[in-house]
Amino acid sequence: MTDPDWIAVDWGTTHLRGWAMADDGSVLASATSDRGMGQLAPSEFEPALLDLIKDWRTDVPVIACGMVGSRQGWVEAPYAAVPSPPLGAGRAVAMTQTPGLSVHVIPGLKQLDPADVMRGEETQIAGFLAMNPGWDGVLCLPGTHTKWAHVSAGEVVSFQTFMTGDLFAAISGHTVLRHSVGGDGWDEGAFDAALSDAMAHPARLAARMFSLRADGLLHGLGAPEARARLSALLIGAELAAARPYWLGQNIGVIGAGSLAALYIRALAAQGAPAVQANGTAVTIAGLIAARNRIKETS
Amino acid sequence: MTDPDWIAVDWGTTHLRGWAMADDGSVLASATSDRGMGQLAPSEFEPALLDLIKDWRTDVPVIACGMVGSRQGWVEAPYAAVPSPPLGAGRAVAMTQTPGLSVHVIPGLKQLDPADVMRGEETQIAGFLAMNPGWDGVLCLPGTHTKWAHVSAGEVVSFQTFMTGDLFAAISGHTVLRHSVGGDGWDEGAFDAALSDAMAHPARLAARMFSLRADGLLHGLGAPEARARLSALLIGAELAAARPYWLGQNIGVIGAGSLAALYIRALAAQGAPAVQANGTAVTIAGLIAARNRIKETS
Numbered sequence: 001m002t003d004p005d006w007i008a009v010d011w012g013t014t015h016l017r018g019w020a021m022a023d024d025g026s027v028l029a030s031a032t033s034d035r036g037m038g039q040l041a042p043s044e045f046e047p048a049l050l051d052l053i054k055d056w057r058t059d060v061p062v063i064a065c066g067m068v069g070s071r072q073g074w075v076e077a078p079y080a081a082v083p084s085p086p087l088g089a090g091r092a093v094a095m096t097q098t099p100g101l102s103v104h105v106i107p108g109l110k111q112l113d114p115a116d117v118m119r120g121e122e123t124q125i126a127g128f129l130a131m132n133p134g135w136d137g138v139l140c141l142p143g144t145h146t147k148w149a150h151v152s153a154g155e156v157v158s159f160q161t162f163m164t165g166d167l168f169a170a171i172s173g174h175t176v177l178r179h180s181v182g183g184d185g186w187d188e189g190a191f192d193a194a195l196s197d198a199m200a201h202p203a204r205l206a207a208r209m210f211s212l213r214a215d216g217l218l219h220g221l222g223a224p225e226a227r228a229r230l231s232a233l234l235i236g237a238e239l240a241a242a243r244p245y246w247l248g249q250n251i252g253v254i255g256a257g258s259l260a261a262l263y264i265r266a267l268a269a270q271g272a273p274a275v276q277a278n279g280t281a282v283t284i285a286g287l288i289a290a291r292n293r294i295k296e297t298s
Numbered sequence: 299m300t301d302p303d304w305i306a307v308d309w310g311t312t313h314l315r316g317w318a319m320a321d322d323g324s325v326l327a328s329a330t331s332d333r334g335m336g337q338l339a340p341s342e343f344e345p346a347l348l349d350l351i352k353d354w355r356t357d358v359p360v361i362a363c364g365m366v367g368s369r370q371g372w373v374e375a376p377y378a379a380v381p382s383p384p385l386g387a388g389r390a391v392a393m394t395q396t397p398g399l400s401v402h403v404i405p406g407l408k409q410l411d412p413a414d415v416m417r418g419e420e421t422q423i424a425g426f427l428a429m430n431p432g433w434d435g436v437l438c439l440p441g442t443h444t445k446w447a448h449v450s451a452g453e454v455v456s457f458q459t460f461m462t463g464d465l466f467a468a469i470s471g472h473t474v475l476r477h478s479v480g481g482d483g484w485d486e487g488a489f490d491a492a493l494s495d496a497m498a499h500p501a502r503l504a505a506r507m508f509s510l511r512a513d514g515l516l517h518g519l520g521a522p523e524a525r526a527r528l529s530a531l532l533i534g535a536e537l538a539a540a541r542p543y544w545l546g547q548n549i550g551v552i553g554a555g556s557l558a559a560l561y562i563r564a565l566a567a568q569g570a571p572a573v574q575a576n577g578t579a580v581t582i583a584g585l586i587a588a589r590n591r592i593k594e595t596s
Contacts (some may be wrong), residue, residue: 004346079516145474145508161508166473174468175461176443202501206532207539210443210459214413218377241505289320 002029002056008160008287009049009103011068013038016048020056025288029056037067037176046096047101059100063291065123065283068094069105079110079117079174083155086126087290090297092296108292109156115268116161121147124254125156126279127286134152137250140267140274145167148245160245162238165259168231177209180216184273185224194229195266198236205237235266246272299356300327306585307347307401309366310418311336314346323586327354335365343372344394349402355546357398361589363421363581366392367403377408377415381453384424385588388595404588407454414459421443422552423454426583427574435548438565440557442467444536446543451571458543460536463557466529475507475528478514481505492527493564496534503535533564544570553577 004020011017014036020029035048043066050058069077069092080089087106094103108119123139129135129151141147144166149159172181198205212229215221239246251267251274253260260276266275302318312334312409318327322497333346343366348356365385367375367390378387392401406417413417419439427449447457470479496503504570510527513519537544549565549572551558558574565572 003591110512110516112516115509115516117515160505161512162504163473163475163508164504167469170468170472171465174472176466177461203535204539205503206460206462206535207458209465210461211413214301214408214415214459216412217415218408218413237501237504243501 004028004060006058006060007053007056007062008284008291009052009062009064010066010069010120010123010283010287011073011246012036012066016052018049018052018288019284020053021288021291027284031055037073042074044099045094051091058098061291061294062101062103063106063287063289063294064103064196065106065290066120069107070119071134073105074103075105077105077107082109082111082159083157084109085155086122086129086280087293088155091290091294093163093175096248104290104294109159111159115162116159118147118149118159118161121149123290124279124282125149125151125283125286126289127282128252128254129154130285130289131277131282132252135250135252137252138245138248139254140253140263141254142263143255146263147291148242150249157211160242162242164238168234171209171234172227176213180212180221181223181227181230183222183223183227185222185227185229186218187222187225189227191228191232191262192269194232195236195239195269198233199240199270202237202240205233208233219293231262232266234261239266239270251275253275254282265266302354302358303324304358304589305351305354305360305530306582306589307350307360307362307366308364308418308581308585309362310334310364316347316350317582317585318351319586319589320332321572325582329353335368335371340372344396344583348396356396359592360399360401360590361404361585361592362401363404363585363588364418367405368417371403372401373403374497375403377406378420379459380407380409381455382407383453384420384427385591386453389588389592398498402588402592404585407457409457411417412458414457415460416445416447416457416459419447420454421578421584421588422577423447423449423584424428425580425582425586426535426550427433427452428587429549429580433550434549435550436543437550437552438544438561439552439577440561441553444561446540448547457499460540462536463530465592466532469507469532470528474511475524478511478519479521479525479528481521481525483520483525485520485523488523489526489530489560489563490567492530493534493537493567496531497538497568500538503531506531529560530564533560536565537568549573550575552580571591 002020005023008019014068075092075094077092089107092105146162150157217267253274300318303321306317316333373390373392375390387405390403448455510524551572
């Protein structure tokens with residue numbers, strides 16, 4: 001039986017991850033599950049969490065971030081409006097049936113104009129700042145819905161969401177391009193060339209897309225090149241529209257996978273070097289920061 | 299028993315339509331089916347056609363356009379390269395089991411650079427020109443894959459395909475926006491405003507999309523307005539990228555439905571009035587033109 005002082009949880013739409021934590025911030029054990037918020041009814045929230053941490057003591061505080069705090073989540077943790085510290089809005093506490101188990105949920109951030117929201121990324125931003133005290137600049141958090149956040153003096157000043165990953169999945173799975181971009185292959189040179197073109201002419205995105213299909217029919221364009229070109233078209237359109245965020249700024253990219261590497265490669269091609277941070281590390285660091293705040297205020 | 303001199307057929311990916319024709323071009327009967335090319339194996343082509351025309355004489359020539367002539371179709375009718383008359387490449391003839399039944403398939407058009415292809419629209423363009431002799435200008439054929447074609451002196455000079463309809467379906471059905479744009483509602487004012495914004499700033503397409511979701515969460519944006527704004531974003535991006543086609547040109551929009559009406563409304567807002575042609579009428583006129591050419595050359 002693992003004996004944590006508290007438990008850190010990242011509970012998103014598609015995943016549930018937990019860490020058994022000691023008071024000094026060390027990780028005693030970890031667990032993951034595919035029981036994301038998106039597939040659970042309210043009556044299943046507590047059983048899903050208890051199943052995740054079944055080998056751990058449960059009469060300890062749980063600190064959770066992500067969609068667990070949305071209106072359809074376990075308990076709604078209302079958004080804090082930017083400008084705001086990333087952990088600026090206290091917390092919500094979920095009702096539980098388990099003696100001693102308390103679940104504290106971190107609120108997300110909202111921006112009223114242009115309208116935007118985040119849940120989970122605010123915790124990663126807090127973790128990045130805890131690991132890099134005094135850092136000012138722009139953080140890019142690539143994912144299904146990539147976030148760009150302008151961070152200054154410990155606050156999120158503004159942010160913007162791009163649906164680039166969601167669009168790539170929908171276009172490559174549910175349009176005529178599914179015939180052109182199948183498989184896992186990747187052509188790095190095609191990515192670089194298409195990215196350069198997309199950055200120079202972002203308004204031509206709509207005109208470029210069908211040519212992936214036609215180039216396959218007429219000129220034998222292969223799937224690895226078509227995949228890379230589609231990705232470059234979408235990331236290029238995002239980077240062009242996000243230029244006011246990153247131009248001339250310190251840039252940090254949060255994430256360790258191939259998607260984060262694509263953003264770093266693309267930014268470098270624009271003469272904008274970025275530092276990279278491990279996504280899991282900053283999530284845990286953010287949950288530790290939230291835990292420390294709760295201890296101070298309770 | 300209907301007794302046609304020949305049979306006109308439009309056979310696309312998702313539909314099969316036929317008309318029993320008299321030699322003078324009058325329509326004696328019509329039939330439609332959902333047995334498009336996309337769902338048929340090669341052995342099913344002839345039975346599907348015979349089922350469609352089961353109340354008609356079948357020992358007559360059939361003139362067919364659309365995906366029936368693709369590599370995966372009944373018989374491959376190789377593309378003609380533009381610049382070319384819309385019916386510029388002769389025809390392919392399919393093998394049949396039915397005595398007296400001959401199936402003549404109209405080839406599509408290809409453009410080598412930028413790579414592009416069409417199958418079916420060339421017949422509509424031929425029909426439009428048959429109904430409007432000597433017409434020069436740009437034809438817009440809205441659909442899943444909207445085509446813009448520059449027509450001069452009876453030839454298709456160049457053309458470009460935009461996946462706008464395909465993208466709208468994939469985004470509204472398979473991204474997070476499916477929660478925001480459901481139903482059939484439509485807000486015309488929201489379409490006009492978002493279109494104007496998209497035309498003025500086409501490079502911001504990627505930045506605008508997630509705000510449809512966030513505006514719903516934060517400001518109660520309704521589905522009819524979100525649907526109209528998404529459509530305007532995509533059509534606006536297309537019109538901006540297609541501006542070299544339509545600016546200062548005669549414009550014809552082929553189609554009678556609500557999608558064609560959106561294009562005409564959007565073009566009018568840009569000071570570009572367009573004439574509208576009925577899609578079925580120009581398809582039949584194009585098949586008649588193809589029939590006349592075959593009679594002349596056989």
